[in-house]
Amino acid sequence: MTTRVRPSNKRCAVIGGSGFLGRHLVEKLLDRGYSVSVFDIRQSYELPGVAFHLGDLCDKQALLPAMKDVSLVFHCASPAPASDDRGLFERVNIQGTRIVIQACIEAGVQKLVLTSSASVVFEGTDIKNGREDLPYAKKPIDYYTETKIEQEKLVLEACDKEKGLLTVAIRPHGIFGPRDPQLVPILVDAARRGKMKFIIGDGTNLVDFTFVENVVHGHILAAERLRPDSPICGKPYHITNDEPVKFWDFMSDVLVGLGYAAPRYHLPYALVYGLALLLWLLALILRPLVSFKPTFTPMRVALAGTHHYYNCERAKQDLGYKPVVSLKDGIARTVQSYPHLRQGA
Numbered sequence: 001m002t003t004r005v006r007p008s009n010k011r012c013a014v015i016g017g018s019g020f021l022g023r024h025l026v027e028k029l030l031d032r033g034y035s036v037s038v039f040d041i042r043q044s045y046e047l048p049g050v051a052f053h054l055g056d057l058c059d060k061q062a063l064l065p066a067m068k069d070v071s072l073v074f075h076c077a078s079p080a081p082a083s084d085d086r087g088l089f090e091r092v093n094i095q096g097t098r099i100v101i102q103a104c105i106e107a108g109v110q111k112l113v114l115t116s117s118a119s120v121v122f123e124g125t126d127i128k129n130g131r132e133d134l135p136y137a138k139k140p141i142d143y144y145t146e147t148k149i150e151q152e153k154l155v156l157e158a159c160d161k162e163k164g165l166l167t168v169a170i171r172p173h174g175i176f177g178p179r180d181p182q183l184v185p186i187l188v189d190a191a192r193r194g195k196m197k198f199i200i201g202d203g204t205n206l207v208d209f210t211f212v213e214n215v216v217h218g219h220i221l222a223a224e225r226l227r228p229d230s231p232i233c234g235k236p237y238h239i240t241n242d243e244p245v246k247f248w249d250f251m252s253d254v255l256v257g258l259g260y261a262a263p264r265y266h267l268p269y270a271l272v273y274g275l276a277l278l279l280w281l282l283a284l285i286l287r288p289l290v291s292f293k294p295t296f297t298p299m300r301v302a303l304a305g306t307h308h309y310y311n312c313e314r315a316k317q318d319l320g321y322k323p324v325v326s327l328k329d330g331i332a333r334t335v336q337s338y339p340h341l342r343q344g345a
């Protein structure tokens with residue numbers, strides 16, 4: 001049996017702690033002896049040692065009690081990219097993040113760790129071994145990305161040693177793992193509708209998929225290394241599995257692991273992208289009358305048909321980061337965790 005020690009400087013808050021990444025982060029923080037307040041619009045589980053505070057992060061008065069006596073805040077809340085709701089993304093990711101920063105300053109929080117995204121530099125064209133000094137996307141592909149860029153800028157600019165708030169941004173890419181509500185469920189839904197027979201493009205494009213425990217590891221290292229004299233203050237860090245993989249090999253491994261056929265037939269990338277763009281426009285125009293959500297959005301098609309993998313040397317150097325779970329083990333553990341999504345279940 002392990003005894004949990006809870007020193008007072010190990011009090012932290014996780015905004016978005018009911019979500020996929022947030023809950024994995026909370027579980028690891030508890031293991032490491034932290035006491036945790038979760039702030040979220042919903043409560044998705046119960047755990048001893050976790051105090052839940054329900055509310056919208058755009059409401060400072062609701063946030064402040066969750067930050068009481070807390071020295072470290074993780075901000076990993078965001079509307080899901082699939083919501084494609086510009087107003088919601090702007091309100092939560094931009095205005096809400098301003099409020100999170102104000103609340104941290106008011107509550108005397110010393111460290112703020114943001115979950116950003118490697119996609120802040122992605123414009124739909126190849127990124128090979130991209131480093132953190134790539135410029136932000138000038139033409140972000142969707143509202144999610146557009147507002148993640150602004151969110152990251154706000155948090156990094158808020159790093160102020162004089163005011164006593166230190167900040168850092170973690171940029172994960174393609175997070176996957178048990179309980180993910182996005183990648184595997186969307187993939188399986190597409191397979192069940194017969195839409196996963198096709199490979200978009202020639203199928204050789206390399207991408208990063210990052211097992212959730214590696215992302216958590218990167219966040220905790222960043223939090224623990226964030227000190228006034230450390231080089232990480234106000235900087236973004238790529239956190240990946242450091243094992244770029246062919247997008248369609250990864251999809252096939254997950255599909256086959258769950259009992260579905262791997263995609264086989266090739267479709268030209270430009271054709272599928274064009275169709276996805278048309279469908280997206282149609283959905284936008286018809287939104288007041290009918291609501292439909294295309295599976296193949298321009299963002300998903302771009303992610304499926306281009307190279308996008310990132311260099312995480314900076315995290316290795318400054319944070320001492322090294323993935324703790326390999327891609328192979330991560331895929332096996334993920335597949336095993338979705339018995340209800342198996343073919344025929």
Ligand SMILES: NC(=O)C1=CN([C@@H]2O[C@H](COP(=O)(O)OP(=O)(O)OC[C@H]3O[C@@H](n4cnc5c(N)ncnc54)[C@H](O)[C@@H]3O)[C@@H](O)[C@H]2O)C=CC1
Nearest residue numbers: 016018019020021040041056057076077078115117174175
């Ligand atoms: N899933 C992925 O592949 C990647 C995710 N990210 C980032 O990681 C973070 C976590 O993502 P996931 O865990 O995948 O998403 P998730 O949807 O599972 O979790 C997000 C959480 O934020 C909460 N939330 C949303 N709006 C809120 C509001 N107004 N006030 C309070 N709570 C609110 C939700 O209720 C949810 O529990 C997000 O910031 C996302 O942008 C970055 C790169 C890749």
Ligand SMILES: CC(C)CCC[C@@H](C)[C@H]1CC[C@H]2C3=C(CC[C@]12C)[C@@]1(C)CCC(=O)C[C@@H]1CC3
Nearest residue numbers: 081117119174182183186187190295300303304
């Ligand atoms: C229908 C198929 C072409 C694709 C099915 C799988 C996709 C749902 C996922 C493949 C890459 C994923 C991804 C994200 C969401 C889920 C995928 C599109 C993000 C957009 C999530 C938020 C981010 O910050 C970046 C991610 C990049 C990879």
